Amino acid sequence: MNFELNAIVMPNGTLQLEWNEVKERIDKNQQLLQNEIHSRFKTDFKSFLLFLSFSDQSIPLSPSLDYWRYFTSEFSNKLRHIPDLETIRNNIAIPLGKEDIAEMLIRAPLMTGFEYLNAELLKLLWHMLNAQFQYEISIYRGTVEDFIHTYSPDLHIVGRIYFHLVENKRQDYPFAFLATYSTQGDKQGKSKHLPLKYALTEYGGNNEKLLDLLSTVHLAAKESDLISHLVDSGELFHPLAWDEKEAYRFLKEIPTYEKYGILCRIPNWWKSASSPLKVNIQLEGKKETFLGMDSLLDFNVNLLLGDTPVTEEEARRLLAETDGLAYIKGKWVAVDAEKLEQVLHAYENARKLTEDKHFSLRDALRLQLNPNNLLGLTENDDNIEVSNGKWLEQVMEKLANHDLIPPACLDHTFKAQLRPYQEKGVNWLCFLDSLHFGACLADDMGLGKTIQILAFLHLLKNKKKKNASLLIIPASLISNWSNEINRFAPDLNYFVAHPEAHKDKKFEVKDEESLNKLDLVITTYTLVQKYEWLKTYVWHYVILDEAQAIKNPGTKQTRNIKTLQSQNRIIMTGTPVENRLSDLWSLFDFLNPGLLGNAKEFGEFAGSVKKNHTGYTRLKKIISPYILRRLKTYKTVISDLPEKVEMYTYAGLSRKQVVLYQNTVKELSKKLEATEGVQRRGLILASLMKFKQLCNHPDQFLGTGGYEEADSGKFMRLREICETIYEKREKVLIFTQFKEITGHLHAFLKTIFGREGLVMHGSVSVGMRKNIVEQFQNREYIPYMVLSLKAGGVGLNLTEANHVIHFDRWWNPAVENQATDRAFRIGQKKNVIVHKFITKGTIEEKINDMLREKTKLTTDVIQVTGESMITEMENKALVDLFKLTL
Numbered sequence: 001m002n003f004e005l006n007a008i009v010m011p012n013g014t015l016q017l018e019w020n021e022v023k024e025r026i027d028k029n030q031q032l033l034q035n036e037i038h039s040r041f042k043t044d045f046k047s048f049l050l051f052l053s054f055s056d057q058s059i060p061l062s063p064s065l066d067y068w069r070y071f072t073s074e075f076s077n078k079l080r081h082i083p084d085l086e087t088i089r090n091n092i093a094i095p096l097g098k099e100d101i102a103e104m105l106i107r108a109p110l111m112t113g114f115e116y117l118n119a120e121l122l123k124l125l126w127h128m129l130n131a132q133f134q135y136e137i138s139i140y141r142g143t144v145e146d147f148i149h150t151y152s153p154d155l156h157i158v159g160r161i162y163f164h165l166v167e168n169k170r171q172d173y174p175f176a177f178l179a180t181y182s183t184q185g186d187k188q189g190k191s192k193h194l195p196l197k198y199a200l201t202e203y204g205g206n207n208e209k210l211l212d213l214l215s216t217v218h219l220a221a222k223e224s225d226l227i228s229h230l231v232d233s234g235e236l237f238h239p240l241a242w243d244e245k246e247a248y249r250f251l252k253e254i255p256t257y258e259k260y261g262i263l264c265r266i267p268n269w270w271k272s273a274s275s276p277l278k279v280n281i282q283l284e285g286k287k288e289t290f291l292g293m294d295s296l297l298d299f300n301v302n303l304l305l306g307d308t309p310v311t312e313e314e315a316r317r318l319l320a321e322t323d324g325l326a327y328i329k330g331k332w333v334a335v336d337a338e339k340l341e342q343v344l345h346a347y348e349n350a351r352k353l354t355e356d357k358h359f360s361l362r363d364a365l366r367l368q369l370n371p372n373n374l375l376g377l378t379e380n381d382d383n384i385e386v387s388n389g390k391w392l393e394q395v396m397e398k399l400a401n402h403d404l405i406p407p408a409c410l411d412h413t414f415k416a417q418l419r420p421y422q423e424k425g426v427n428w429l430c431f432l433d434s435l436h437f438g439a440c441l442a443d444d445m446g447l448g449k450t451i452q453i454l455a456f457l458h459l460l461k462n463k464k465k466k467n468a469s470l471l472i473i474p475a476s477l478i479s480n481w482s483n484e485i486n487r488f489a490p491d492l493n494y495f496v497a498h499p500e501a502h503k504d505k506k507f508e509v510k511d512e513e514s515l516n517k518l519d520l521v522i523t524t525y526t527l528v529q530k531y532e533w534l535k536t537y538v539w540h541y542v543i544l545d546e547a548q549a550i551k552n553p554g555t556k557q558t559r560n561i562k563t564l565q566s567q568n569r570i571i572m573t574g575t576p577v578e579n580r581l582s583d584l585w586s587l588f589d590f591l592n593p594g595l596l597g598n599a600k601e602f603g604e605f606a607g608s609v610k611k612n613h614t615g616y617t618r619l620k621k622i623i624s625p626y627i628l629r630r631l632k633t634y635k636t637v638i639s640d641l642p643e644k645v646e647m648y649t650y651a652g653l654s655r656k657q658v659v660l661y662q663n664t665v666k667e668l669s670k671k672l673e674a675t676e677g678v679q680r681r682g683l684i685l686a687s688l689m690k691f692k693q694l695c696n697h698p699d700q701f702l703g704t705g706g707y708e709e710a711d712s713g714k715f716m717r718l719r720e721i722c723e724t725i726y727e728k729r730e731k732v733l734i735f736t737q738f739k740e741i742t743g744h745l746h747a748f749l750k751t752i753f754g755r756e757g758l759v760m761h762g763s764v765s766v767g768m769r770k771n772i773v774e775q776f777q778n779r780e781y782i783p784y785m786v787l788s789l790k791a792g793g794v795g796l797n798l799t800e801a802n803h804v805i806h807f808d809r810w811w812n813p814a815v816e817n818q819a820t821d822r823a824f825r826i827g828q829k830k831n832v833i834v835h836k837f838i839t840k841g842t843i844e845e846k847i848n849d850m851l852r853e854k855t856k857l858t859t860d861v862i863q864v865t866g867e868s869m870i871t872e873m874e875n876k877a878l879v880d881l882f883k884l885t886l
Contacts, residue, residue, distance in 0.1 A: 003019045003021055006018050006111070007065045009112075009121065018112075049129050067109050072125075074100070078095075084182070110620070114576060161217055165264070170241065174242075175243070195237075223256050226253060244326075244332075277343045279302075279304075281301055284297060284388070305329065315344060318340070323335060400625065410459065433456075436568060440628070447630060457520060467515075469540045472525055472544050478498060492520055494519060512537060540568070541570055545572045649835045654711050661691070688870065718807070722753065731783055731800050758776055789816075811847055820834050
């Protein structure tokens with residue numbers, strides 16, 4: 001097995017390393033470097049950062065870890081280019097400017113925790129790097145150069161030699177070269193630059209000092225015939241006039257000089273690595289005809305030399321006349337014949353595209369993502385510029401700035417009060433609907449994706465759209481969606497296409513006429529493969545909840561989903577969609593087919609961005625208009641949210657649970673007729689406990705040990721929530737009142753998180769509890785803790801968790817709140833999401849509804865206990881309460 005080391009940005013703003021199994025072969029050098037990086041990370045985080053900054057750039061690493069190598073190497077590069085570093089030593093402070101930060105954020109690949117990457121984190125890590133260098137160099141007895149060589153023998157700090165190349169007004173020799181050196185200047189200690197010839201006078205006959213000054217030059221001369229000649233001839237010590245060929249030769253060798261510590265001062269026009277000639281493509285759409293990805297665009301192609309338009313004839317003349325430096329239209333440009341030939345070839349291919357009268361927005365966006373592939377370039381991505389016309393730019397501006405999108409007006413029949421950020425989400429969905437763009441609603445868990453979709457569907461209903469929409473969800477979410485619709489959008493005419501939802505009546509396949517009378521059909525991913533009528537109808541929208549179910553493009557389930565016919569599509573996911581490129585392609589292949597090209601084209605793109613991270617910038621620019629993702633930590637969101645978000649999470653019963661439940665109700669009904677008084681009260685309380693156990697898992701009820709996931713609706717729902725928590729590397733507390741199930745939950749959760757969590761119950765000693773709490777609160781990622789309700793009810797500080805799951809209900813709000821407050825208390829800096837599990841149609845749902853109504857009346861002045869309410873009920877009412885409602 002091959003394992004690759006990946007870097008992850010955690011929700012708390014820290015950096016973690018994680019091993020992941022990969023198919024690709026990991027060579028020996030990469031494995032050795034990964035092991036050393038991981039070892040240093042485990043031992044000393046600051047030391048790890050400094051080691052990474054000097055590590056060998058030629059050895060491949062995972063894109064996420066390679067990004068942090070790039071980030072830290074920017075520090076070491078700046079450090080090595082500080083003049084007089086040997087003198088400054090541990091007093092050095094390397095600045096990190098706003099432009100540096102902006103560039104670093106733009107270059108970030110799509111990686112786990114990408115959403116938590118921000119300027120504050122970069123500043124913090126940069127400060128740590130600086131502090132670690134200061135500390136290590138302060139205790140190092142040798143030179144700074146020797147210190148750096150302990151990390152990387154091939155790196156050098158800059159010396160005191162500078163090479164200057166400037167433009168010269170003389171026509172015969174248009175460039176001038178001069179070598180200078182820095183020397184101690186005035187009494188304040190400021191250094192000054194002098195022509196190198198003065199060093200011969202300053203050092204006189206002291207050859208040792210002169211050789212030390214010229215050490216960087218001699219290193220460069222070993223690789224450069226030009227510098228070797230200048231040294232041997234003595235011309236290095238004099239100003240030189242050069243023609244364009246000599247200047248071009250010098251400019252091409254600059255990376256060699258800088259590698260050995262020579263600072264080069266050169267004209268700005270050379271600093272761009274790409275060809276100065278660019279293909280400029282201008283796009284424009286017309287408002288009256290602009291509808292969706294297939295909208296036809298006007299498409300104009302031009303050649304630019306810098307910012308100046310040139311004709312194809314001028315460009316070809318330039319190619320024919322020179323390979324080096326050329327003076328054209330009042331400025332010098334670098335002409336690489338091979339690069340220029342490629343750009344002209346791309347220009348010809350772009351011109352051919354204009355001849356196709358069916359150039360669509362989809363084609364234009366594919367072009368921006370991977371211009372090389374479509375226009376025949378092999379590299380130099382920045383030789384293609386794509387710009388939008390006025391109206392198209394306005395559309396893109398609204399997609400980038402949601403405040404510019406006009407509001408959608410919900411009428412009084414929609415029963416929910418949306419938060420401001422949710423209103424913006426609905427506005428965004430309506431705007432993309434008007435453009436016929438597919439939308440990915442990827443808000444953080446707990447921010448109300450369901451309510452935003454229901455509001456959008458409610459607006460569609462009021463527009464009198466003919467076709468119904470189709471919602472595809474995991475089976476475990478049917479109860480959740482049904483509850484939310486009945487509560488907030490009761491006028492939505494919906495149908496659940498699932499046999500479990502129609503046990504009391506025949507489940508009929510819908511024809512087109514009856515479907516047109518509906519607003520929404522709800523089904524599951526599994527049943528899409530079974531019901532052919534789902535595939536023959538043309539839906540208004542196909543909406544996928546937990547859309548990561550189609551992240552694997554090769555599965556039968558994904559292929560079936562993608563065959564569905566619809567006018568538009570929406571996907572919902574609480575996990576970041578950008579973590580893995582293959583997943584991202586599959587989701588967008590459903591959402592906006594063709595936007596990211598076909599699988600082969602995107603595979604080639606994915607391979608190229610591993611070598612050249614600039615491709616991530618283009619990818620983010622392409623997909624961002626169609627993704628709405630807000631985190632609980634965003635300032636625009638956090639002001640709208642309560643610090644503690646409580647939500648009821650509904651789970652269905654498995655077939656095994658249904659049979660056992662109904663049989664148990666029958667037994668209880670018979671026993672109630674034969675008992676009274678204290679015995680009756682005891683029977684009811686014992687039954688409540690049994691039903692709770694049965695709702696958790698049949699094996700808990702039966703006392704057997706299998707605990708198969710498929711046998712419990714709650715276990716299936718727990719997986720879905722915890723998979724999202726794991727994708728975001730957040731932490732969760734799972735409370736249960738039953739000690740006997742804690743171990744089984746622990747074993748199940750381990751399969752989801754791929755690592756051990758923690759367990760705490762009444763049998764855990766006080767001393768051991770302290771150790772467990774310390775482990776959970778540590779920087780190391782321990783994703784979950786399973787607690788029995790009473791053991792976790794008091795005295796614990798578990799603020800590292802920002803999710804709390806009540807797996808079964810105590811039916812006493814005070815007790816549940818006390819447990820929740822293990823996470824939600826002083827020291828908690830994150831919003832806490834509280835998931836209260838309820839099995840649909842069972843005693844759990846009915847008692848929850850009773851308590852909710854009671855709590856409204858008492859406003860928590862009277863603490864109610866579910867058990868005491870129930871034992872006072874008459875037999876008929878009690879049996880009705882326990883009875884399963886399907």
